[in-house]
Amino acid sequence: MDKIKKMTLIALTCILMTAALSIVTSAQDDFPWGPEETAFFMGLGLTMCLIIVVVPLVIAILACIWIYKDAEKRGKQGILWVLILILAAIFLSFIGLIIVIVVWLAIRPPIGGEKKEPDRRCPNCGRAIPMDAKACPYCAKKFEE
Ligand SMILES: [Zn+2]
Structure with a gap:
């Protein structure tokens, strides 16, 4: 193509x-x-x-x-x-x-396409954390489902 x-x-x-x-x-x-x-x-x-x-x-x-x-x-x-x-x-x-x-x-959209970074926040301390985080990098709370 x-x-x-x-x-x-x-x-x-x-x-x-x-x-x-x-x-x-x-x-x-x-x-x-x-x-x-x-x-x-x-x-x-x-x-x-x-x-x-x-x-x-x-x-x-x-x-x-x-x-x-x-x-x-x-x-x-x-x-x-x-x-x-x-x-x-x-x-x-x-x-x-x-x-x-x-x-x-x-x-023009920003580099990396138009996909919007979804906001994910720690349910414990409320800070923005990476989408794939298994534990909060700030308060160390673990996210087990
Ligand atoms: Zn936290």
Whole structure:
């Protein structure tokens, strides 16, 4: 199951990168200059696109990896949050990315899942004691049933 999730993540990243690359190459088609200028401006264009496309892409991928691991660590669906993050980034760019991360930080459960630690108290002294205690660590009362 984990492998499927990882593969999906990698596939999505590949699709995004291919889409970005096709936009970059299709924009390079009709330059009115000679071959040298074309080569120069293509180089310049590619460098610019690299900065404009690759840097935010790397940040988005890092955000995806982080939110996936953080969600999985806290017993939530990591891939779901990655999808939310990608969708928000597509429609709202960096603002979407930041909104999703802020929302996640606000609602994420503590590490170790959502299970609430049930309160167990010693019937003798009333202090909080471990769930599996066979005797109270404070007043030494034994719990035999
Ligand atoms: Zn006690």
